[in-house]
Amino acid sequence: MKVSSKDVISVNNFSFSYPQTKKPAISSMNFTVKEGEFFCIVGANGAGKSTLCDSLVGLIPQYFLGTTKGQVLVNGQETTKQTVAELSLEIGLVFQNPFNQLSYTTSTVAEELAYGLGNHGIPRSEMLDRVAAVAKKMRIESLLDRDPLTLSGGQIQRVAFGSTYILNPSILVLDECTTQLDPIGSEEIFTIIKQLNDEGVTVVMTDTETERLSMYADRILLLDNGLQMGVDKPQAIFAREDLEKLNISTPLNYQLTQELTKIGILDSPEFNQDIILEKIKEVENGYR
Amino acid sequence: MKRQGRRVNSGSLISTKVLVLIPIAVGINLLGGTLCSTLKLPLFLDMIGTILVACLSGPWMAGLCGLLTNLFLSVVANPIYLPYAFVSFLCGVVTGYLVKMGLFKSKLGVVIIWLTCSLVNTIAASLITVYVYGGASGVNSTSLATIALLATTKKIFLSVMSTAMIENLLDKAIVFIIAYTIINKIPSHFLNQYSPNLRSDR
Amino acid sequence: MTDNWVRRLNPKTKLLMIPVFGIATIVSPGMLLGLFLLLVVIVMAWQANIIKKFLQTMISFGIPIAVMLFIIQGLYSPQNHTYVANLGFAKLGLEGLMYGGKLLVTLLVFMGSFYLFNKTIYSGELAAALIKSSLSDKGGYLILASLNVVPQMKRQLQVIKEAQEARGVQTGGSLLTRIKVFIPLMGPVILSSLIDTQERGMALELRGFDLKNVSKTSYIQVVDTKLDKLFRIGMLLFLIIVTAFSIYLKVRR
Numbered sequence: 001m002k003v004s005s006k007d008v009i010s011v012n013n014f015s016f017s018y019p020q021t022k023k024p025a026i027s028s029m030n031f032t033v034k035e036g037e038f039f040c041i042v043g044a045n046g047a048g049k050s051t052l053c054d055s056l057v058g059l060i061p062q063y064f065l066g067t068t069k070g071q072v073l074v075n076g077q078e079t080t081k082q083t084v085a086e087l088s089l090e091i092g093l094v095f096q097n098p099f100n101q102l103s104y105t106t107s108t109v110a111e112e113l114a115y116g117l118g119n120h121g122i123p124r125s126e127m128l129d130r131v132a133a134v135a136k137k138m139r140i141e142s143l144l145d146r147d148p149l150t151l152s153g154g155q156i157q158r159v160a161f162g163s164t165y166i167l168n169p170s171i172l173v174l175d176e177c178t179t180q181l182d183p184i185g186s187e188e189i190f191t192i193i194k195q196l197n198d199e200g201v202t203v204v205m206t207d208t209e210t211e212r213l214s215m216y217a218d219r220i221l222l223l224d225n226g227l228q229m230g231v232d233k234p235q236a237i238f239a240r241e242d243l244e245k246l247n248i249s250t251p252l253n254y255q256l257t258q259e260l261t262k263i264g265i266l267d268s269p270e271f272n273q274d275i276i277l278e279k280i281k282e283v284e285n286g287y288r
Numbered sequence: 289m290k291r292q293g294r295r296v297n298s299g300s301l302i303s304t305k306v307l308v309l310i311p312i313a314v315g316i317n318l319l320g321g322t323l324c325s326t327l328k329l330p331l332f333l334d335m336i337g338t339i340l341v342a343c344l345s346g347p348w349m350a351g352l353c354g355l356l357t358n359l360f361l362s363v364v365a366n367p368i369y370l371p372y373a374f375v376s377f378l379c380g381v382v383t384g385y386l387v388k389m390g391l392f393k394s395k396l397g398v399v400i401i402w403l404t405c406s407l408v409n410t411i412a413a414s415l416i417t418v419y420v421y422g423g424a425s426g427v428n429s430t431s432l433a434t435i436a437l438l439a440t441t442k443k444i445f446l447s448v449m450s451t452a453m454i455e456n457l458l459d460k461a462i463v464f465i466i467a468y469t470i471i472n473k474i475p476s477h478f479l480n481q482y483s484p485n486l487r488s489d490r
Numbered sequence: 491m492t493d494n495w496v497r498r499l500n501p502k503t504k505l506l507m508i509p510v511f512g513i514a515t516i517v518s519p520g521m522l523l524g525l526f527l528l529l530v531v532i533v534m535a536w537q538a539n540i541i542k543k544f545l546q547t548m549i550s551f552g553i554p555i556a557v558m559l560f561i562i563q564g565l566y567s568p569q570n571h572t573y574v575a576n577l578g579f580a581k582l583g584l585e586g587l588m589y590g591g592k593l594l595v596t597l598l599v600f601m602g603s604f605y606l607f608n609k610t611i612y613s614g615e616l617a618a619a620l621i622k623s624s625l626s627d628k629g630g631y632l633i634l635a636s637l638n639v640v641p642q643m644k645r646q647l648q649v650i651k652e653a654q655e656a657r658g659v660q661t662g663g664s665l666l667t668r669i670k671v672f673i674p675l676m677g678p679v680i681l682s683s684l685i686d687t688q689e690r691g692m693a694l695e696l697r698g699f700d701l702k703n704v705s706k707t708s709y710i711q712v713v714d715t716k717l718d719k720l721f722r723i724g725m726l727l728f729l730i731i732v733t734a735f736s737i738y739l740k741v742r743r
Contacts, residue, residue: 019480054692063305063695065481085698093696099642100689103697104311105634107612114709119698121705131709149642163697304700307628308691311635312683315643320676323647336676340684356636362604368551370604421555421593434562444562466673470680478685 002036003218008171008202009033009056009091013070016051016060025051026226029070033171033204038197040213041206042237043223044247049206050095052223053175055079056204058087074171085119092169094161094177098153101160109151110135110144113162120167130166138162138192154185161189171202179208190216214238214251215271222246235269305481306345310353313337317357320463331459334361338380339467343392344482347384354380371420375412382408392471392486402464406456413456414449496538497610500718501619504607510725512600514732519739523732524595531602538610547605552598559590619712627706631699639683646679 015027026048033039043049054060058079061068072079074091095101106112113131122130135141138158143151148159157177165172174193178186190212197203197216207213213220213234220237222229224246230237238254253271260266260276265283270276316337324333334357342350354376362370383405391397434447471486479486496504511531515524535544563586564570570583616633654675694700 018477020476021480057696059692059695063692083700084695085701088696088698093692095689095692097686097689100686101693103635103694103699104638104690105631111709116697118707118709119701119704121707124707124709124711127707127709149638160693167697302628304691304695305688307631308635308687308694309684310632311639312687312690314636315639315683316676316680318640319643319647319679322644323676336680340680352632356632360636360640370600421558421597444566444568466676466680469673470677470684473677473681474684478688481688 002198002200004035006035007032007073008035008075009204010073011055011070012073014055014072015069016055016066018064018066024226025066026055026223027069029055029228031221031228031231033202035170035202036197036200037202038216038218039202039204040217040220040234041204041223042210042213042220042248043206043208045208046225047223048226049223050175051226053093053095053173053204053206056173057091057093058082058084059093088116088164088169089120089167090169091171091173092164092167093173093175094157094164095175096177096179098156098160098180101163102148102156103163107147108145109140109148109159112148112159113144113166116163116167134162134166137165137195139188152185154181154188157181157185157189158192161192165196169201171204172196174203174205176206176208210238210249210251211253214254215273217271222248234271239269302349306349309341309345310349310356313341313353314356314360316340317353318360321361331455331462333459333463333466335376335379335460335463336467336470338376339383339463340470342380342384342387343467343471343486344479346388347381350380350384351377352380354378371416372413375409375416378412379405379409387486392468395468398464398468402460403457405464406453406460409460410449410453410456414445414452417448417452418445494538496534496606498713499610499721500712500714501607501611501616502714503718503721504603504610506722506725508600508603508607510729511603512596514729515596515599517733517736519736521592521595524592524599527599528595528602531599531606535602535606538606540606540609543609544602544605548598548602551601552594555597556590556594559594560587563587563590563593615710615712619714631694643679643683646683647675650675650678 010032011029014029015024017024029052041049041052051060054064055068055072056074056079058072058074060066061080062084074087079087103112103115106115110131113134114127117127117130131144132141135144138161140155140158140162143155143159148156151159157180161177172193178189181189193203193205194216205213205217217234219231220234221231222237222240229242229246230240234254238250243250253273254269257266257269257271257276260279261269265279266276270279314337317334320336321332321334324331335354338350338354338357341353355373358369358373358376362368362373383401386392386397386401386404391401434451511527515521515527518524532541532544535541564582565577565580565586567583567586567589569585569589570581572584573581574584574587575582616630654671698704
């Protein structure tokens with residue numbers, strides 16, 4: 001079993017309002033994320049996805065001003081008890097705009113990857129090893145000597161991803177990290193995320209586009225207007241009648257799997273492509 | 289393995305949020321300056337970023353921003369700008385304090401900041417031109433005007449100052465109009481993360 | 491960048507050269523020491539294989555100033571009492587000329603050593619050297635980030651400019667039209683880069699930028715040789731001696 005029963009994130013009745021605003025950006029959040037889980041947060045623009053992500057890594061309330069209620073626990077400890085930097089060794093964040101995640105103080109990709117390690121005082125010999133390992137994982141070995149600012153958006157995003165992952169967090173929060181990339185760039189990032197999740201890294205991911213999330217998610221948190229509308233398996237979330245009202249598209253593969261269920265090829269809606277293919281092949285073989 | 293480096297002092301005065309503004313503001317200043325020369329405008333327009341920092345993070349950060357701007361102008365454009373770093377520093381600090389007093393809230397207040405800033409800039413820059421460069425920092429229209437005035441008035445400081453004042457009033461007017469427009473266009477969720485004294489509706 | 495001993499010097503050594511050479515020129519009486527220091531900088535620029543561009547910059551910077559100083563100080567300085575020539579419309583004064591000459595040499599020494607520093611260091615190396623030195627890593631951030639931000643903003647500006655031109659907006663024309671073009675060109679770039687700073691700050695926090703009580707390390711190794719330390723101590727001693735000697739000369743007079 002890939003997902004363990006241990007809670008690595010638990011959000012208890014958490015609310016946050018930005019300064020000078022009456023309405024909270026997110027309110028009464030209540031959910032847990034299990035170790036090794038692929039947990040997705042789905043919601044329209046402005047639903048509060050980024051605010052929630054920033055809360056998980058401690059940027060809220062440590063970096064952003066505002067008022068909070070409730071608490072967020074990461075690996076059993078409240079996020080306010082540690083600095084953002086200390087927390088980043090346990091939970092990493094990658095976000096949308098690749099250019100905003102560079103340090104702007106380095107002139108090569110290798111230095112950029114090593115930047116966080118340097119701040120944590122990791123000796124240079126260990127730095128070199130970890131840079132090499134992460135570069136391999138992010139498939140940027142050939143770019144190590146390049147100036148990060150001369151790379152494409154997709155390449156920079158992999159550098160940013162690597163700079164986060166190099167700190168060895170056991171949880172990754174990915175806030176629309178493929179939205180600004182072209183299809184190839186985004187595919188490459190997804191492959192890496194999937195691989196890390198298979199290796200046991202807990203993934204919390206947000207996106208406006210549900211197609212791909214539905215294939216990978218173990219569970220989905222549905223967010224609307226700062227409110228938690230439900231946490232459930234993708235099958236249950238996409239079966240909801242109110243999705244259109246919440247401005248969330250039903251993924252095409254869900255519609256497909258629904259049809260397959262109707263005609264009896266699948267027992268219940270299913271997102272795992274391998275299982276779907278297998279079932280179709282079974283039926284195909286049955287006809288022969 | 290021996291750890292390299294040194295111990296960093298605990299307790300920092302400048303928050304990261306404020307710090308990251310400065311390179312961007314310096315960039316905005318430099319961009320204004322370079323754009324001016326590409327559009328062949330006879331102005332500098334290299335203070336927009338400094339004003340924005342003065343509004344968002346106060347006088348000393350604005351001063352620092354001005355200082356760095358001239359440092360980089362002298363690296364990327366012409367070393368002539370280096371001594372004027374002091375002028376940019378002073379203008380940033382002065383603007384910052386006036387904003388702090390709440391003068392950026394009204395258009396009249398902005399006019400007062402504009403006039404004060406132009407005056408401070410003129411006096412400080414003239415002092416530099418006279419004492420560092422002995423009267424003129426290069427061959428351009430301003431310097432020629434200075435010499436023409438000098439030949440008639442025979443007073444170096446006065447000549448340098450009167451040419452600088454006209455130039456400054458025009459330059460700072462444009463810069464403050466742009467900065468005022470931008471500050472009023474910044475989304476409040478961004479502005480609220482700083483503690484500005486900018487909008488009258490509070 | 492070619493490899494040579496000037497290039498290999500620690501960035502701190504070359505940085506220290508700027509104030510030491512500049513101040514020594516200012517405090518020393520006359521301009522002889524300044525001329526000598528200028529010669530040292532020129533030799534170093536030659537050794538660093540940047541002599542051609544170095545001289546070009548120095549000349550394009552120095553000649554206009556020299557001309558201006560000659561006119562303003564030589565002809566109109568209030569200190570002028572000894573006149574060396576009469577040009578008809580004004581008299582050329584020795585005091586003004588000497589003052590102008592000293593000023594020119596001082597400026598050239600400052601600018602020259604600054605140019606040398608600027609052209610013979612690698613920015614990553616400077617950051618590493620600053621992180622290790624007593625100057626805080628925040629100072630290092632300010633310097634490097636400012637340097638790196640500009641090219642990216644220029645690209646952004648170019649994109650907007652092209653879009654404007656595609657829509658038929660003219661970038662030439664009269665002064666007023668050019669100013670009118672300037673504002674819509676700058677506005678969006680300024681606003682978006684300002685808002686971007688929030689995320690940049692987040693990224694820095696997440697990567698431990700604000701960590702305290704940690705001995706920070708760097709990927710880049712900066713060589714700080716015994717020769718570098720010797721140079722730096724030597725320069726400081728030199729400055730002390732020059733200052734002391736100049737004061738002695740003044741007092742004795």
